Amino acid sequence: MVNEREKIGSLLIRYGFITEDDLTEGLKLQKLMGLKLGETLVKAGKIDEANVQWILSKQFDVPFVIVDQVHLDIDLIHKFPKNFLLENRIIPLLETHDEICIVTDDIFNYEAFAFIEKIFNKKVNISIGEAKRIENTLINFYKEDASPTVTILLQKTIEMIKETGFYRIDIHIQQHKCELNVYGNGVIRKVAEVNITLKKEDVFRALNMLETHYIYEMYDNYRTALFSVYPLFNTFKDIKYPAILGISGLILPNWTTFIDMKSSECEHLIHSDHPLYGYPYFAFKDSAIKYDRVIFIPDSAPKDFTNYYIFIYAPQRCNFCDTAGCEKCKQLGYIFKKIEGIYSSNELRGLFS
Numbered sequence: 001m002v003n004e005r006e007k008i009g010s011l012l013i014r015y016g017f018i019t020e021d022d023l024t025e026g027l028k029l030q031k032l033m034g035l036k037l038g039e040t041l042v043k044a045g046k047i048d049e050a051n052v053q054w055i056l057s058k059q060f061d062v063p064f065v066i067v068d069q070v071h072l073d074i075d076l077i078h079k080f081p082k083n084f085l086l087e088n089r090i091i092p093l094l095e096t097h098d099e100i101c102i103v104t105d106d107i108f109n110y111e112a113f114a115f116i117e118k119i120f121n122k123k124v125n126i127s128i129g130e131a132k133r134i135e136n137t138l139i140n141f142y143k144e145d146a147s148p149t150v151t152i153l154l155q156k157t158i159e160m161i162k163e164t165g166f167y168r169i170d171i172h173i174q175q176h177k178c179e180l181n182v183y184g185n186g187v188i189r190k191v192a193e194v195n196i197t198l199k200k201e202d203v204f205r206a207l208n209m210l211e212t213h214y215i216y217e218m219y220d221n222y223r224t225a226l227f228s229v230y231p232l233f234n235t236f237k238d239i240k241y242p243a244i245l246g247i248s249g250l251i252l253p254n255w256t257t258f259i260d261m262k263s264s265e266c267e268h269l270i271h272s273d274h275p276l277y278g279y280p281y282f283a284f285k286d287s288a289i290k291y292d293r294v295i296f297i298p299d300s301a302p303k304d305f306t307n308y309y310i311f312i313y314a315p316q317r318c319n320f321c322d323t324a325g326c327e328k329c330k331q332l333g334y335i336f337k338k339i340e341g342i343y344s345s346n347e348l349r350g351l352f353s
């Protein structure tokens with residue numbers, strides 16, 4: 001890597017963009033500023049950024065992209081953690097069956113490329129573009145306001161389902177309305193229906209506004225879209241396996257999510273903020289049985305088991321309103337009994353009734 005970067009210095013000299021002295025000064029400054037050589041030379045006013053990019057593009061045979069003219073693929077951009085794109089100045093442009101095409105100003109950012117390859121299990125195809133333009137494009141993209149209605153609704157819902165058995169929020173966009181349901185432990189509950197015309201982008205933006213981490217799945221067609229959002233706000237450090245966890249916000253530290261979710265064939269899975277840890281063996285049906293550390297959600301747990309670690313909030317019909325929704329049950333229709341410990345399936349069934 002160092003060699004490649006030094007090569008850029010000599011190339012810039014060869015093409016007459018800088019002098020030997022500029023390079024010596026640049027290399028010194030680079031150490032002080034902790035930047036890349038090209039960036040340092042630009043900052044020091046020795047060279048235009050466009051020249052650096054041109055050289056890089058020539059030297060490494062990487063296409064040069066005029067960032068202002070690219071069409072932004074909203075769905076694709078939202079598949080990436082926001083901070084990851086901003087920090088690494090990467091705009092994902094196109095996803096094919098085996099490639100992710102991106103534009104970046106730093107074609108040596110191997111760590112970031114490896115991260116993308118790992119998440120998507122696809123090759124990264126790199127184009128080069130100007131740093132400032134990439135940065136501005138991303139900032140403008142994320143700056144657009146989210147629909148306050150959706151943001152507030154989501155925030156309230158997330159607050160509402162803490163310490164309940166609901167672990168999933170379904171946002172169903174229809175033609176002139178949007179419906180919000182919560183789901184978990186076999187119970188579905190309608191939270192809101194608003195008569196507004198929403199686009200997928202509105203939901204993405206609202207999700208980005210939230211401080212809670214989440215992963216999501218999305219299904220869409222011409223007129224409607226369904227987002228299933230899993231907010232993450234609980235951390236489990238000491239878990240015994242196998243386990244059944246039925247609470248929203250299942251996070252296990254030190255495990256990378258994306259990869260394992262991928263193995264469960266969840267395509268639309270992304271986190272708003274930074275690479276996600278957690279949901280590593282979020283098992284769907286029996287697809288994760290092959291792992292020795294298995295976590296089930298209640299809906300996918302095996303029928304018969306012994307000695308499972310259980311942490312769930314078991315739903316029980318609210319006696320006061322009989323699921324209609326009242327003050328006592330926070331309008332959820334159910335109250336939730338916390339169950340934690342080692343149980344067999346028989347014992348657990350007893351606790352549910």
Ligand SMILES: [Zn+2]
Nearest residue numbers: 318321326329
């Ligand atoms: Zn009630």
